[in-house]
Amino acid sequence: MKKGLSETCYKFFVNLSNPTRLAALEKLMKKPMSVTELADSLGQEQSMISHNLKPLLECNFVYIERQGKKRIYSANQETVGALFKAVENHANKYCPTGGKCLIREN
Amino acid sequence: MKKGLSETCYKFFVNLSNPTRLAALEKLMKKPMSVTELADSLGQEQSMISHNLKPLLECNFVYIERQGKKRIYSANQETVGALFKAVENHANKYCPTGGKCLIREN
DNA sequence: CCTTTTTATGAATTATTCTTCATATGTATT
DNA sequence: AATACATATGAAGAATAATTCATAAAAAGG
Structure with a gap:
């Protein structure tokens, strides 16, 4: 090919195609957190x-910072923000269901 | 969760996390094509x-149009363009390798 | 230096997704 | 309506990825 x-x-997209990783990114977009908190x-x-x-970190979708024994993860606002915005825009404009059809059913 | x-x-991202679908989108971004051409x-x-x-069509990442016995597929320029741009930007700014680390190795 | 807390890792099982092949469906042409 | 061309679909095996459990490693505090 x-x-x-x-x-x-x-x-890039493989990394994002997982509900746990997406949920983690969403949380981390709101505020940095330790692994346990998350x-x-x-x-x-x-x-x-x-x-x-781990894969999110490798691709720099998230950053890490030590704080005592905790490791505080935070999101790459620019990249993740742009992606979420793109999805939202697509869902609004191009999904007949406004995005509901994109939610996994289980 | x-x-x-x-x-x-x-x-949305599951749909994009596949080399064949990504390659198809890239081709279709350049010009509409039939299935056989693609x-x-x-x-x-x-x-x-x-x-x-099929899944690309269901999520409206691509459109379809009949032309005789052929079906001409075309890309949703807005969505796919925004995504590709986001990846490119991320690769340039946040990948130590400028994106090479994102390419699958096989 | 022992204990506790926090995070990471490995390996095995399970679950999901891809790929291929065979075949069906649809469309036009003669 | 028979044929040829174009595309879609189903099902099965192959390949990947996710989840869990057990445990290791790192860090801090007493």
């Missing part, structure tokens, strides 16, 4: 959050 | 392209 811009998009606020196990933060 | 904006993003230009089988166009 020909290499092009779309090649650069692959891991796990609690999402009702998920700590190890799951850790596993999912 | 709490429902929020990120829920709306799920299928398959040829991507070096993929027709049925694979058909399978992959």
Whole structure:
């Protein structure tokens, strides 16, 4: 398959195509949090959050900062903001259901 | 898990997290094409392209138009353009490798 | 230096998604 | 209506990714 811009998009979107990671990003957009805080606020196990933060960090969708024994994660506002805005715009303009059809059913 | 904006993003990004679909979108951004044309230009089988166009169509990332026995697909320039731009911007500003780290290795 | 707290990692199972092949459906042409 | 061309669909096996559990590693405080 020909290499092009779309090649650069692959891991980018794979990274975003997961409900846990998306939910984490949404939370972190509102305020920076530790892993435990994030796990609690999402009702998920700590190890799951850790596993999912890893690829987000590698792609710089989130940043990390040490604070004692905690690690405070924060979102890359520019990138994540732009993406969420693009989705919102698409949902409003191009989804017959205004975005409801995009929500996963389970 | 709490429902929020990120829920709306799920299928959206799942849809984009596939190399065939991304390559198809990139091609269609340049010019509208039939399924066979697209398959040829991507070096993929027709049925694979058909399978992959389906979810893109359902989410209105692409449009379809009949022309004789052919079906001409075209891209939603606004949405896909915004996304590609967001990726490009992120790759330039936030990838240590300028985006190379985002390309899948195989 | 032992204990507690916090986070990360590995490995195994489970779940999801892709890909392919065969075939069906649809459309035009003769 | 028979044929050829174009596209879609279904189902099955193959490939990937997610989830969980157990445990390791890092950091701070006593």
